[in-house]
Amino acid sequence: MTPQQASVETRNVCELAPVVPVLVVENAGIAAPLAAALISGGLPALEVTLRTKAAIDVIREMAAVEGGVVGAGTLLTSQDVEQAKEAGARFGVSPGATDRLIDACVANELPLLPGSATATEAMYLLERGYSMQKFFPAEANGGAPALKAIGAPIPQVTFCPTGGVSLKNIKDYLALSNTACVGGSWVAPKELVAAKDWDGITALAKEAAALPR
């Protein structure tokens, strides 16, 4: 899969809903009900970060839940890409991008949503064929005004801003012409996950899914 084809795929994923939940899950035993809660609330695209020992098993469990499109986040190495693909991830997300990581995603046919934070990084990834990128860390990099400013000279790139995005600022991002969706962890707060409050998580997902784009 070429980066151009990958960008078509990740763009489709980003257009499924206004928010891609960013999930840090410690226990694969709760993966299926957590995914089901988010999907039933209207958020089918899920990013499982590879930041826990259970993450690969979490992807495997979530990938089996009907109606979801499960991806692997925090891809840093070729081994991450191989393991994520093998577990059933349908897309990958990385905080930044290296040639080695890009090559691994191409070789493993895992559509990559690569992270960029500056105009130079966005240009480099566009040269490599990625017209769909993650703007990360969004708020720390200047937030919606910075993303808008990057879009003026580089309108060819569409972004999924992630990092510090919440209900407080999401509308500023979704109003931008170069933003397809946002990534965020607030739809699956630790406390609700720990309490297995799936109805509470579905309610948060519904609220996010109803936001205008």
Ligand code: 3PG
């Ligand atoms: C992350 O770094 O975990 C993601 O960018 C999500 O960030 P958030 O917790 O600020 O939504």
